[in-house]
Amino acid sequence: GVVDTTTLGTYLVTYSITDQFGFNTTKHRKVVVMDTTLPSIVTNAGTSTITHQVGTPYMDPITVLDNYWKNITPVRTGVINPSIPGSYSLIYNATDGSGNVAPTYYVTVVVKDLVPPTIKLKGEDPLTVDVYTSFNDPGVETGDNYYPNVTTVRTGLPSMNLLGNYMVTYTATDGAGNTATVTRLVKVVDRIAPEIEILGNNPFEHIRFKPYVDPGVKIKDNYYSNVDLQSLLEVDMSKVVLSSPGYYYFIY
Numbered sequence: 001g002v003v004d005t006t007t008l009g010t011y012l013v014t015y016s017i018t019d020q021f022g023f024n025t026t027k028h029r030k031v032v033v034m035d036t037t038l039p040s041i042v043t044n045a046g047t048s049t050i051t052h053q054v055g056t057p058y059m060d061p062i063t064v065l066d067n068y069w070k071n072i073t074p075v076r077t078g079v080i081n082p083s084i085p086g087s088y089s090l091i092y093n094a095t096d097g098s099g100n101v102a103p104t105y106y107v108t109v110v111v112k113d114l115v116p117p118t119i120k121l122k123g124e125d126p127l128t129v130d131v132y133t134s135f136n137d138p139g140v141e142t143g144d145n146y147y148p149n150v151t152t153v154r155t156g157l158p159s160m161n162l163l164g165n166y167m168v169t170y171t172a173t174d175g176a177g178n179t180a181t182v183t184r185l186v187k188v189v190d191r192i193a194p195e196i197e198i199l200g201n202n203p204f205e206h207i208r209f210k211p212y213v214d215p216g217v218k219i220k221d222n223y224y225s226n227v228d229l230q231s232l233l234e235v236d237m238s239k240v241v242l243s244s245p246g247y248y249y250f251i252y
Contacts, residue, residue, distance in 0.1 A: 003031045008068065008098070035098040039066040041074055041105035049108045053115070054146055058082045062092055062107070069096040074105075085112050085176070113176035117144040119152070121170075126185035130192070131223055135160055140170045140182060147175035158186040163223070194221035194229055196252050203247070212242055217252050 003011045011031045018024040043050055044061040052058055058080050064072035078090035088109045094102040123138025135158055142150040151173045158166035166186045173179050200215025219229040236251040 003033065005033055008033050008035060035068045035096065035100065037067045038100045039064050039069070039072060039094055039096045039102040041065075041092050041094055041102050043107060048106060049110065051110045051112060051114065052080075052082060054085050054111050054113050055083055058109070058111075062105075064094040064096075064102065066096045066100075069098070072096055080109055080111070082111055087111075113144075113146040113174060113178060115145045116178040116180045117142055117147075117150045117172045117174045119170060119172040119180045119182045121182055121184055123184075126165075126187055128187045128189055129158070129160070131160065131163055131188050131190050133160060135186070137168070140172070142172045142180075144174045150174050158188050160188060163188050163190060190221075190223045192222045194219050194224070198252070206242070208245060209243060212240075214250070 001011055001013045003013065009032075011033065013029040013031055014026060015029070016024065016026045041062060041064055044063060050061060060074070060076060062074045062076075064074050066072055072094050074092045074094045076090055076092055078088065080088040080090060088111065090107045090109060092105040092107060096102075118141075120141045121138070122141055127138070129135060137154070140152060142152055144150050153171045153173070155169045155171070156167050158164075158168065164187075166188065168184045168186055169181060170183070171179055171181045197218040197220065198215075199217055204215070206212055214235070217233070219226050219233065221229060233252065237248075240248040240250065
């Protein structure tokens with residue numbers, strides 16, 4: 001007989017001998033192939049503490065490993081409520097088809113919200129605002145899959161007294177500590193044209209053939225100083241002929 005050591009069962013091995021005179025004797029041996037190895041229990045994550053998303057069904061992420069038997073179903077002791085955040089202690093046991101009992105496996109399941117909140121800008125992005133005005137933040141819209149209240153923190157406010165580009169960051173945090181972030185570009189600009197004040201008489205009378213000395217102008221602006229703008233001033237006197245009487249216009 002043949003003994004298949006890969007398959008459990010009882011096998012009969014027969015020994016037979018015949019001498020030179022034709023006398024025969026036979027003996028039989030019963031061989032029992034059996035499984036004495038204990039199965040083991042592990043979580044799919046490989047750790048005894050696992051995290052589970054609140055509000056979703058708990059499907060026992062447990063695997064029973066065995067050297068021979070397949071599809072061993074573990075038996076759970078303990079109750080878990082996947083709809084309520086918290087820490088739950090569960091016990092798992094398993095027995096293979098040969099009656100071998102796995103060592104008891106203890107699992108801690110932490111039910112919590114793993115999904116970050118949602119956050120969306122309200123208003124324009126980029127947002128253009130005038131210098132020296134108040135920054136009226138359009139704000140953001142937030143939401144969460146589990147927690148009704150989400151905390152929002154804003155950082156990086158623009159300086160309304162200084163032209164430039166500023167990045168404003170909004171961070172939303174739910175009750176489980178999950179965060180989501182969105183940013184808005186705020187452009188502080190000057191959109192008010194300067195005013196030019198003509199100094200001296202206007203019309204201005206000038207004696208023919210004498211050198212012309214322009215009384216100049218004064219520039220008023222909501223942001224830049226007169227000194228800053230004087231260097232940018234352009235004067236067009238191309239049509240003025242100082243040797244010829246007449247009316248001429250300077251353009252500033």
